[in-house]
Amino acid sequence: MLFGRAKKNPIKLPQHEVKDWVYTTCGYCSTGCSIEVGVDKNGNGVSARGVSGADVNRGKLCLKGIFEHELFTSANRGSVPLLRDKIFEPYQEATWDVAFDRTASEIHRIQETYGRDSFAIVSTGQILTEEFYTLGKLARGVIGTNNYDGNTTLCMASAVSGYKRSFGSDGPPGCYDDFEHTDCLLAFGSNLPEQHPIIYWRLKQALEKRKFPVIVVDPRVTMFAQMADMHLPVTPGTDLVLLNSLAHVILDEGLEDRAYIGANTNGAQEYEQLVAQYDPVSASKVCGIDEDTIRNVARLYANSGAAMSIWTMGINQSTHGSDGVVAINNLNLITGNIGKPGGTSLSITGQCNAMGTREWSSCSGLPGYRVLEKEQDRSDIAEFWGIDPEFFPKQRGLFQTDIFPAIETGQIKGLWIVATNPMTSMANTARIRKTLEKLEFMVVQDAYSDVETTEYAHVYFPAAIWAEKEGVMTNTERRVNLVRNVLKPYKESKSDLWIFSQMAKRFENGKKIKFPETASQVFDEMRQLSSGRFLDISGMTYEKIETNRGIQWPMKADSEHGIPRLYSDGKFNYDDGKAKLIPLPFVDNNERPDEEYPFWLNSGRVVEHFHTRTRTGKIGNLNKFSPTPYMEMNPDAAYALGVEHMMYARLVSRRGDAVVLVQLTHRVAPNMVFIPFHFHECVNRLSLGLLDPHSRQPAFKQCAVRIESITEQEAAAVVNNAARTY
């Protein structure tokens, strides 16, 4: 109208015809953002927006959340149950009853033939807490297998283990509000801007108001490393040495909080003796961070009024992941930084409901942070469920990462996979394939019929996704938030809750135990079981949760609000109420680069994808930012090998090989390459995944590879494309 045309034309803008905005919680990562899904008059999800009044995300969403409503109609959702006798036969469609009967009879047969524990269940961090609790009831109380675990072993097991070892219980003690109070933030192996963009935004908001030092420990120059005041490019797998050395300086220079150590911890003496060996000079030779920097960071951290540490997979996914977590806890215990505003150990969790599975799924024991090893816990639950306590094993069974080797060697014959995709997510794909084909029976329960693991399954259960059902999830900061049912499940797919309850009916114990029909009835059971416990949620109801946009546990029955921080009173969950300072000697057991395999292989997340891309790989406006796997490689190293930008290269490890598109960048060191872990038949064809002795979590992030240039580029492209069905 200023210029262009004399008469103004009316403006047409695209508009979503939203009739109702339905409250729910994001189903991707564990930040726990409140989302409203816009539903049109035909009942279709047409838009999504962040809930403005929600404390976690305050109206914001990351790109995955922004397009989450597209999940309802994304490609290759499972529509009907599928069956086949042999894995080389095509699937046939079946009714739910037939699929359930077949599965139940196979479970009976396998358990009767090979023993109760020869049927294993591997679950997830993706479904709702009520569903986890129900699955736990089914696995522990009805089917009765002790080989039952979640894929959280691949992501948060080290944090769980570390918390338990230090504080006597799982449960992240801090919260996002700590950013507003801290005077120093130390981040280990966490790339917040890509992994948890909303948590990064919360941190950035805090920094805009009040500047405090941010130190990032990461072998790669991530965006977080760039934004930090200090970046410590640590040698892969040596965080423990750095942490011990930081503690060394603090104790050596008398910067520790003696009063706190004395009042609230055990084991200080042994711990101090151990860290005395980790002087910065020796440590620097191992961890690659110079002694001056180690001293500087240690002093900065110890002298801050409140200091906090956050970490993600850089710590968890290593051979000493659990030790790394304990070492971070040690650092915070000796500086008195636990349970105070701005002073905490905060693991940044991965999956939307990894916390829910830790709390309520019974994977590692019994619901509500109960353990199989305690007789009281066994009898409490047996009584509550109405079964014989002797039905429970007295010790925890295998972890996920030990279940697969047990399949490989024949101790386990049947497997039920719930919302996880080991074909892509577990280390050493070739070994996983060889393992899965040995199963006499496998059922895969997933929202997507094209999830790669169905290649080896006999039965497929089509599950509903995210807001096609109702229930709660717990986020990184222990906030229980509500997923309201927005849409009906897709075609014949059913909620996981319904699937578990229906399966239960086909077993003897399932007729004894009550399986409530609605999620809120299940939630009531959980509330009862939580009453008076560490993770007390008895004060919560769906309505209260929605009104508050999520509530942090513990929240007692008579309470009006949740508690933001744990251990603020200095009382820990060991019997004497004290935390443990644990000495952690460093053992270098990683597969390190050598002459034959001269590169470190590192893996990690990119912001546009989630896990094995079964969801994000089908949404164009996410997938387009990395539609095919790639490798970040240092240009100097590439030049020497004749490897070029935007060309394919071949990687070879002691496990296998992979073909990947090369992106040359100085973001990675000359002796290291980085590949996103999301893609099928790529990084995990190479990875070793040595297991942490405590958490049994695989060290995805450290192994050695060799890189070869490829002359047959077209053939390489064919190889790569063949693995991309989405």
Place this chain on the structure above:
Amino acid sequence: MFEVRDDEPSYAFIPNVDTPQKNQWGKDINLVDEDDLLAGKSLNINGDSRVGNNPNRYKQHGFHFTADNCIGCHACEAACSEKNDLPAHISFRSVGYVEGGSYPAYRRLNISMACNHCDDPVCLKGCPTRAYTKFAEYGAVLQDPDICFGCGYCTWVCPYNAPQLDPVKGQVSKCNMCVDRLEVGLKPACAAACLGGALDFGIIESTPENRDQAKIQIPGFPSPDITNPNIRFQQVKNLPRDMARTDTTPVRYQRDEQGQGDYKVKATLKKQPRQWGFEKLRSREDPLVIFTLVTQGVVGAFLLLFLGPMFGLEVLSAEAHPATRASLLFGLLGLQIFALVLSTMHLGKPHRFYRAFNNLRYSPVSREVAAVAIFFNLMVVYSLLDSFPDLLAWLWQGAPALLKAVCGWGAVVFGPLAIYAMHNIYRIKARPFWNHWQVLTSFFGSVLTLGALSVGVVYATVLTAQQQGFASLMQLMSLLVVLGLMLEAVGLMAHARYLERTDGEAAASMQEQRTRFGKTYTTRNILLGVNAIAVLVFAALALEGIVALFVWAIISASIMMTALAGRALFYVLVVPTTMPGAFFWKNQGFQEHARQTGLAKMPQVGVLPEVEYPDLQKQRAIRELKDEWQKLRARGVKTAIRNRWRAVFAKA
């Protein structure tokens, strides 16, 4: 009105702050006064006639981007695509990056960029259909896809990659500044979604809270002189002296030797081997290769046929060879029709071709189309009267002759004017490779070369068939041909020097010219010289007969092939001034790779498979033509045509 929630977060609102009167280019930030005729009007968004309550409605607004803070999380792009319902292959806002330094002293600078709603909107000026409007409200430059006919010229002239040509829909669309949100005081969706504290929005020149700079330059951002964009930057963190792009566009950004001053665009250091590049010589602009060459040849031939006899070239007159002359005239017209159809079908929406004249005031495209249309119509009338002198014998005496003369002279004027206007299309600041007078010499060179060649060869053939000599005619034509070739050669030499001198994208084009297309480029240059010499030598020999004619045919073929290769190079060698892409998104190299390898067949890759382009376009054009016809029939053909003409007259 856009729905504002009761608890809408404060960061989503545009701050109401005082700003200076003038922007950094001395233009008023207040676009119209309150009592102006333009003020107080509704934007009529989706039929809503209410007027928004934004107190700063008539001030120029713009983005503020703190480049130091952008984490490349794509939230801005996603929020935009979600709000605007964009398919994966289109995005109004894109994040690309430049990077520099070496591990671990490495820095990546992410740049999120959409439309900058410029003070000098080159898209608006370039658009032949007047699909663009710069509104007094917020200074928003909006584009109406319903007017657009998909020529894509705006995508050529915009240095920020803001207009998005959708090959599926056959039309352009772009950032609309979320004017619906602005009307209620909210920032655009992208700025409200930013998670890094980077992208912000407000009245132009108002520096956001906690920010200190409102710069107009950062490395990777094109020179603001091209369009006077309404975006301001903060970038205070030190960056390495050399910043590279990860996409395959062969440019980088460098500070001077002391690491001071603004970053300048340079060609990449990476040298490629010299190749023919045949597989890359073809492009979406192939129809334009044909259209420009044919139009230039037709104009040249017509000038010769019209002016030749007047200057004593009796052999070309209607009296000497009436049938030959008539055939040639109608042959040329046929060729021109073919070229016009070809260039029209190259539009996203061919059935909207008539909108090409809508922007004569600003658009070089409109002017070219108008001039070519006038030339063509005059030539049609002239050719009819020239070939069928009795056609208008029923008019008063002298009238046919007068009409013929008027049309002939008119075409003589409008032909060269059309070629001049055609050349103007390519004088684009954001395309330094084209922005040189060589375009003019090349186009007029072709007028001479192709015009003289076609007339010469046709007449030589006829004369040979009639057992007459053609050597003297060919000698004269040869002079014109060689003159044309020399004109082109002189232009090319000056162009090469200009490309080297200019640096930046121009130097990058030069580098491509010498490497990826190096062998083709050199061969073209050599052929240009060889052709000229061959023409001169053979003309001097003055040979007659069928063998001589055959040799002329070979020389002509060589000249035509050279012209074709040269014109194809002209289109593919352009390195546009544009925003850096990412490794996958907005990376031409990856797009080509995805198409070649078949990855693009998956729609979620966000790259349209090229094989389907023509099919899609054809199907769409046919469908839309049918729709239009149905609509026309529903309204009554006569009424529709009457209304159309009324509208044209009303505009005039």
